[in-house]
Amino acid sequence: MSELENPHYHRKVGYAMIMVAASLAAIGLIHITIGENVLFADEIQREKTAAFEECKTNDFVGDECQKYFKAGNTLEEIPRLNPDGTMDEDIMEITEESESVAESANETVAIAVGSGTPGCEETNECYIPYSLNITTGTGVTWENVDSAAHTVTSGTPENGPNGNFDSSIIMAGATFDHEFSAAGEEPYFCIVHPWMTGIVVIE
Numbered sequence: 001m002s003e004l005e006n007p008h009y010h011r012k013v014g015y016a017m018i019m020v021a022a023s024l025a026a027i028g029l030i031h032i033t034i035g036e037n038v039l040f041a042d043e044i045q046r047e048k049t050a051a052f053e054e055c056k057t058n059d060f061v062g063d064e065c066q067k068y069f070k071a072g073n074t075l076e077e078i079p080r081l082n083p084d085g086t087m088d089e090d091i092m093e094i095t096e097e098s099e100s101v102a103e104s105a106n107e108t109v110a111i112a113v114g115s116g117t118p119g120c121e122e123t124n125e126c127y128i129p130y131s132l133n134i135t136t137g138t139g140v141t142w143e144n145v146d147s148a149a150h151t152v153t154s155g156t157p158e159n160g161p162n163g164n165f166d167s168s169i170i171m172a173g174a175t176f177d178h179e180f181s182a183a184g185e186e187p188y189f190c191i192v193h194p195w196m197t198g199i200v201v202i203e
């Protein structure tokens with residue numbers, strides 16, 4: 001009896017076809033379930049680029065555009081080669097302009113790396129700079145460059161929050177903005193780590 005005449009051979013072919021059909025169905029299912037999500041990250045990137053372009057058109061006016069001034073976080077700061085291998089000179093010029101606008105509109109305080117462990121208070125380096133001098137109407141951005149969560153809460157660890165401003169928890173890598181409209185001194189601290197203190201002096 002040749003193999004083709006063997007009834008078990010036909011059964012094998014049947015099984016093989018079922019396997020092929022099942023594989024196709026599985027591929028179809030995978031496409032339906034994650035096919036959209038494959039494009040999800042791309043979608044986010046596209047939205048961010050669109051947001052950046054919009055900020056650029058409006059000369060970076062507005063709170064939502066401030067984030068593009070961060071060092072290393074600006075598309076403009078990335079030197080890009082043109083297809084012919086040359087580099088655009090005016091991209092560099094725009095970068096310099098943007099940075100000077102950012103400096104006059106906003107001050108930045110870093111929430112220091114490792115400030116979640118006591119010790120930074122000995123050299124007043126939990127918030128850097130510890131003391132920030134600004135004029136009224138200046139916005140201040142606290143950047144949590146630490147890996148722990150912190151707060152920027154007006155008041156003192158001794159007397160507690162005074163209610164003037166409170167960031168609530170700022171996660172690692174996140175920021176908090178506050179604009180100071182009245183002259184005076186605003187001491188602040190971290191509710192999670194009460195050894196962390198800083199002060200804003202508004203003139």
Ligand SMILES: [Cu+2]
Pocket residue numbers: 115116149150151190191192193196
């Ligand atoms: Cu803290």
